[in-house]
Amino acid sequence: MTSKKSITRRLTLLFVTASSVVLLALGFVIASSVGKHFEEQDMEVLTGKMALAGHTLEQLKSQNDLERITHLLDNSLVGHHGLEVLILRPNHEVIFATPNANFPIELVSVSAAQNSRRPITWTQGEQTFRGIAAELPTGISERSRVIVAVALDIAHHQAFMRSFLQTLWIFVAGAAALTGFLGWAAARRGLAPLRALREQAQVVTAQQLSHRLSVESAPxxxxxxxxxxxxxxxxxxxxxxxxxxxxxxxxxxxxxxxxxxxxxxxxxxxxxxxxxxxxxxxxxxxxxxxxxxxxxxxxxxxxxxxNGLVVPTREAVDLAAEVLALFDYYDAVTEEKRLNLALEGNAEVSADRLMLRRALGNLLSNAVRHSAANTTVYVRISASLDAVSICMENTGDGIAQEYLERVFDRFFRVDPSRQRSSEGTGLGLAITKSIVLAHGGTISVESIDGTTTFTIILPRAP
Known part of the structure; x- marks a missing residue:
């Protein structure tokens, strides 16, 4: 069985995840920027010392001067603690090296041969160095070249970066936790209108269905x-x-x-x-x-x-034929009441034949029942491009204007004193309206000076 998930919890997790991703990305950028800054500082020093070494080598005039380069470079490196210098002949013979120089000869030779001036990093014991190497000419001759490597001990940089990263990640973790709490508080506060909506909805009962939720105060x-x-x-x-x-x-x-x-x-x-x-x-x-x-x-x-459970079974229905069949059915009643039945026009609609016959029969029965003697009940059928109109008109007992809107209500009778046996069940017009609505049509009534007209309008297409 799956447990229900809280929206507040979801939003809190989203806040924590989003903030953690942003803080981690920001920490990575900051750490990379600091590391790049240290590298640039080191390269500035290394490049300067490489230029100094190159300038010193250009002043050499003979092999004897090359042997005395130790004295010249020692003087130039005074006060530069942690800076190491190595000078090699092409055959890897060491010409000069600072006392604590720990250069990997092969790595230095390869870097010098590439002449990329890009820093190389290596570790010797507990020390880590960053350096550059290059082949530099001397002033002795054009073919006289040596390999010069300059390096710095970056242990202090690494110690700073470890401390910095530890502090940074602790801050990121604390910020993520704080953001989670603030996100939870914000989600709780933000969802307060939803809780208020729920409280309003709880007021609704079968006895208070008229209660409505406040839309104006809702977000x-x-x-x-x-x-x-x-x-x-x-x-x-x-x-x-x-x-x-x-x-x-x-x-x-x-x-x-x-x-x-x-x-x-x-x-x-x-x-x-x-x-x-x-x-x-x-x-x-x-x-x-x-x-x-x-x-x-x-x-x-x-x-x-x-409840929308009446689904018409549609077929082509000839309205005039259906009305004439109803005329034959009521022939005896109309003859007894001395009534005339008249049909004008014709049209065809797509409808349920039995349901439509019942609707028209209810209207005709109502018209015959309330018509005065020696009058005519007219059924007029007309058609337009998209609709068919059926009007049933009789003269006799009119309907008061205040009752016109209620004649289609269940059990409504204009004259309550009429006996049930003569008035049927009181559901005829209500059933007629339901049938018309089920076919997508409309029905209306008007009564003027004793002439009552019921009008049904049905769509021609289903």
Whole structure:
């Protein structure tokens, strides 16, 4: 099982790592610069003494003068402690050497032959030397050349560098530790708004879904997160209220038929009755059960639609053919109410045939139910490049303006006094709206001077 990693710990480790890398790089640069500075100082001294040795050799006029060069160089090296000089003949015969000179002859000969004037470093016992070597001419003749090597004991430089590096690395370690502590403190302080956001979120409960996180006081980096969380809370609050309303509607609507069934059953059982009486009571109960079954089926469809679980199976649908089929179905009812049904226009859409037929059937049933006698229910179909419009118009019981926004709500009835048996389950328009929205369309209603028009707009493409 993997352990959870703290953001504070991560940031602290990042601070320590970054600062350690920077300090180590800086220490390396400083150490290299100091070492280079010592080398340049040594080279300045060595080059000067090499030039002095060359000047002395140029003053020689004979081999006897070469033998007396010891006296000349000894005088020139007075006061230069740690400076060693070696003069060799080409056959490696030593002409002059300071008392403590410990030169590796082969290394000196190779360096002199290369004439690079680059410093060479070697160790003899506990001493470390840095020197240069070169072949220099003498004043005796053009062919008379000797090998001159000049070196300095750099033990004091090395001792200083060891002490310097020890101090530097101790400082780097201490600075890394201090940076880690400061990084931890900075991370803790920097993440304080996140902890405050968490404390605000802990206040949100099922009873306080209206609570929102403070976006204004949040840093820029957390403002978008707080805004997204607020939007999520708004969606949750809306869904919770919708669920609560849905539960209340279910309880309210099922209470009446259940109460009717209980009352009729208790009355039937209160005394002995004839078979016809029992049959009549059972028929009445059967009607209530059918009504409840329709209501439960409709509520199940609405619940699926509101949660995006209704996925239309699309096919090409001829709207005029579907409307005419519905006209035939309601022919008996319209004849009884002396109503006329009229269709204008035609179009084809990509939709679920059964779902769309149910939506149009609900609208037509609603229009027939509330139309005045001897009037006409018009269904007008028109199409544009990207949408199809279906308008269903009837004249009769109008809808008050204050109710227009609520006609698509579950169980809403403009006239609550109407009997349930004549008004259905009260879910027809809500189901119609859910079907239209599932197809990516819109539905609206307007009622002016007793003429009510429902308008469905569907996209032509799926």
């Amino acid at each position: 820029v980096e957390l403002a978008e997160l707080a805004h997204s969380l607020n939007e999520m809370l708004a969606r949750l609050e809306e869904a919770f209220h919708r669920l609560s309303d849905f539960s209340s509607d279910i309880a309210h609507e099922l209470r009446t038929p259940v109460s009717n069934l209980m009352t009729q059953t208790q009355v039937a059982l209160s005394r002995q009755r004839s078979a016809d009486d029992y049959r009549s009571i059972l028929e009445s109960n059967s009607e209530e059960f059918e009504h409840m079954a329709r209501m439960i089926s409709d509520m199940l469809l609405l619940a699926k639609a509101e």
